């Protein structure tokens with residue numbers, strides 16, 4: 001008898017314990033965020049005191065016949081469904097209440113990516129000058145709902161949002177991240193998850209580093225050995241991989257549906273061992289054997305033979321096929337660390353390849369070393385290490401993409417105890433990643449010289465999606481804010497509180513983030 005009572009008591013005790021634990025999650029992940037908790041920080045926020053409640057009967061309304069807006073409405077349904085279970089409906093008739101209303105307005109002061117969001121007790125409206133702005137308004141809504149909205153399974157709760165008004169637009173036109181799929185290969189699903197991270201923080205550019213010494217990752221039909229052979233390994237000797245052109249198009253479409261432009265990079269004339277190993281005729285000593293495939297992490301030892309006409313045929317074919325599957329305006333031709341190329345060979349090579357990009361109707365991007373060449377009008381130089389190169393590029397009339405290694409390389413270790421990453425550009429803790437201004441980082445590179453910010457993730461030590469997440473989070477939201485929000489309103493002391501609150505959002509999305517001790521993480 002006594003035993004039974006004891007058992008019953010124990011069972012009750014356990015039940016209470018479990019319930020308490022559940023409540024704890026409920027009280028945090030389901031807490032209603034304020035309008036002052038957004039990343040990137042909006043330009044103008046007016047918080048109000050009411051609440052809007054999303055439910056299964058909320059309508060999304062769009063104007064008749066606007067396919068771009070219809071697509072955004074469908075995207076809203078897709079992102080809200082897993083956690084809410086709601087099957088929201090789309091309608092073209094305005095509703096008096098309980099609706100999310102999307103509309104384009106003739107207000108060019110919002111620019112192509114800005115939006116106005118109003119949340120009242122009875123509904124939500126997003127106005128924008130262009131569809132991209134509506135898409136970013138939707139990202140704001142996602143951040144205003146309880147963090148549990150990021151879960152991939154059903155959560156039973158009141159889906160409430162604080163009321164208020166936001167007017168918001170980006171500082172820089174280009175905001176993004178680079179992923180090195182050459183040193184370690186990442187499959188289509190991993191790239192899509194990466195794209196979703198960018199979209200959530202209102203970034204619009206994915207720079208894909210598609211070729212390097214360790215692997216060639218994009219199918220080129222005229223030069224099949226690039227992938228048949230040149231893709232078959234990676235750093236450390238794993239099996240590597242590549243995207244078929246169909247898979248690449250799938251990535252590009254997935255990105256485009258999230259208002260993200262893919263910038264494909266074929267790095268040359270250096271960083272080309274995988275191509276040189278695949279085709280002997282790209283080497284200067286053609287009669288010698290091709291080099292072996294490379295699985296180390298040294299740089300600067302390989303070069304296409306810039307004296308050889310076949311190399312230009314090769315480059316032309318590659319750029320032509322790549323341009324045909326890349327709707328975005330850019331082709332990135334690398335140009336960094338070509339230490340095995342003589343300067344007198346490098347310059348005419350980069351000049352000629354720029355002309356080939358132009359012939360495909362695309363704009364050239366090169367790492368900052370490209371400033372040594374003659375720059376075509378419209379060429380962008382990506383500052384990563386050498387400020388003299390970047391200043392030189394500006395003198396030659398080029399605009400700059402800011403990717404400073406010492407601030408924005410997401411493969412740098414956070415500190416000396418980080419298990420992943422390198423530190424040749426220094427340790428980049430979350431505060432150092434956040435506390436810089438693109439327009440003042442390098443003297444004589446000013447606001448009007450800069451098109452935007454791309455934060456690169458090189459993959460020497462990055463093998464899995466979990467690794468990607470650990471290096472990208474929590475630095476990526478900071479880069480997104482640097483590129484989107486006015487510098488005048490930014491400070492680490494204020495930002496770190498918002499970032500701490502985003503711990504809940506990262507947790508709900510199962511993001512394996514680095515829990516920096518500099519931040520008070522809310523769980």
Ligand code: ACM
Nearest residue numbers: 336337367384405
């Ligand atoms: C680079 O990090 N080599 C651009």
